[in-house]
Amino acid sequence: MPMHADQVDITVDVVSALVADQFPHWRDLPVRPVVSHGTVNALFRLGDDVVLRFPLQPGDPERHADLVREQENARRLAPLLPLPVPEPLALGESGPGYPGPWAAYRWIPGETAGTARVRDVVEFADDLAGFVRALHATDAAGLRWNGRGRGGPLAGMDGHVAGWLSAGAHLTDTVALARIWAECRDAPAHDGPDVWLHADLMPGNLLVRDGRLAAVIDLGAVGVGDPAVDLMPAWNLLPAEGRDRYRRALDVDDATWARGRGWALAQAIGCLAYYVDTNPVMSATARHTLDAILHER
Numbered sequence: 001m002p003m004h005a006d007q008v009d010i011t012v013d014v015v016s017a018l019v020a021d022q023f024p025h026w027r028d029l030p031v032r033p034v035v036s037h038g039t040v041n042a043l044f045r046l047g048d049d050v051v052l053r054f055p056l057q058p059g060d061p062e063r064h065a066d067l068v069r070e071q072e073n074a075r076r077l078a079p080l081l082p083l084p085v086p087e088p089l090a091l092g093e094s095g096p097g098y099p100g101p102w103a104a105y106r107w108i109p110g111e112t113a114g115t116a117r118v119r120d121v122v123e124f125a126d127d128l129a130g131f132v133r134a135l136h137a138t139d140a141a142g143l144r145w146n147g148r149g150r151g152g153p154l155a156g157m158d159g160h161v162a163g164w165l166s167a168g169a170h171l172t173d174t175v176a177l178a179r180i181w182a183e184c185r186d187a188p189a190h191d192g193p194d195v196w197l198h199a200d201l202m203p204g205n206l207l208v209r210d211g212r213l214a215a216v217i218d219l220g221a222v223g224v225g226d227p228a229v230d231l232m233p234a235w236n237l238l239p240a241e242g243r244d245r246y247r248r249a250l251d252v253d254d255a256t257w258a259r260g261r262g263w264a265l266a267q268a269i270g271c272l273a274y275y276v277d278t279n280p281v282m283s284a285t286a287r288h289t290l291d292a293i294l295h296e297r
Helices: 012-022 063-080 121-137 154-167 174-185 227-231 240-250 254-272 280-295
Strands: 031-034 041-046 050-055 088-092 102-106 195-197 206-209 212-216 223-225
Touching (some): 012 031, 012 050, 063 121, 121 212, 121 227, 121 240, 154 254, 174 280, 227 254
Antiparallel strands (some): 031 041, 050 102, 088 102, 195 223
């Protein structure tokens, strides 16, 4: 079942033809779909070492610029981070059967944190905090939040949250969540320099090998803004012990913690009802996040 009204169906045959036409040196490599619960891209393995990312909604006129920016950010940030991030290999163009740009990256082996067995949640929280500290410490050269995506004032999400609280009233305690949202939204605003953000630290974007955090993937939302945005794993993934360790490892003050909680709530309430039928895994992650927010000590 499609997740979006304007979603494009992408088949192995279409992918194989696009690869053969645009990247003939890869034409003999087998193409196979990758099971993913992501909401932005369809993924395909190309041979053993390449993953292809095809936006499900390729008609966005900003899509090509977004993919270029994502690959530029990957090249800029990768040498400065303690864990691997996707290595860009190529950008594809629209062709028969697919009306938009697409991207090729080096395959990184691992299981997503949402399905993998984590050896030690405190160790995992420390590893993730180390990645986030390094990312936030990278020189942003005075850049500021550009008005798109996550990273600006929480008040800008007020209409989004109100609408999805109404839509999800039959699925969760939206009365309590509305009260929590107001507290988060009204917390003291970020008043320091904007920092580099991953901005989408969801369980599906954290890869695990041998029980340890091994890589952070999907840099599509990367930008600069309020560091509170990258606190979302405290609620969307980590249990209470890991949540506390993550906060201590990042030395987060009360105001930033409240804004991080608000970002986690805003992300989750938007997914809970929207994906309840079309992506039950994403909707379940949203429910887990909201339950963690509701029951946080």
